[in-house]
Amino acid sequence: MELDDKVYSQIVQMCEKGDNLVEEGELHKAIDLYTKALDLIPSPKNHWEASTWIYTAIGDAYYIYDEFEMAKSNFYNALNCPEGTTNPLILLRLGESLFECGELERAKEYLLKAYILDGEKLFVEEDDKYFELIKDII
Template identity: 40%
Template sequence: MEMPDEIYDQLNEHCERGEALLAKGDADAALEQYQAAEALIPSPKLSWEAALWVYAAIGDAWFAKQDFDRARQAFSNAVLCPDGLGNPFIHLRLGQCQFEENNLDKAADELTRAYMAEGLAIFEDENPKYLAFLRTRIDLT
């Protein structure tokens, strides 16, 4: 099933604007763009490949705002989209959200998935506390 070009183009424009806004530190404005993109996705939303990166973008904006519950919800949607399960970035952020919400067993599971898919590189630009935590749960050597 392929999304109509007009909808895909609009969705992509919203996401590009959101990405630029998030890069400038304006997570609130980025969220508005990402949520506008989400509204364009036909039902059932989770069946579209484009939904994966829209939900990941929404989750990343909530993560930037340190609203870990909403970020986790968005990334939980992303993991249900085509190619979502096994996506290292999604598992990384899910693990970070679980860690911040003190769900440490779930955090370890998700962070392990991210590590198994990408190795240590996935943690390079992240707060070192997540990798330090993972080292307490699995052997990384």
């Protein structure tokens, strides 16, 4: 299944504007725009590839904002969309969000999956505490 070209174009434009807002530090405005883009996707949303990257963008914005419960929720949504379970960034951010929510065992699971898919390089720009959580089991 593919989205209508006009709808897809609208979604891409909205997400690009959202990405720019994130770079400018306008995270809540970005989240609002990403949410509006997600609203354009037919239900069930988890059947569409576009939902994977929109949920990831929303989760990332919440993560940057230190709103880890909301980040976690959106990364779980992204995980359940096409190719979500094989996306190292989704797994990494979900693991980091779980860590920040105090769910360390679940965090280990997702951080380890991210490591398995993309290696230590994925953790280079991240806080050392995330890699420290899994280094004894790799």
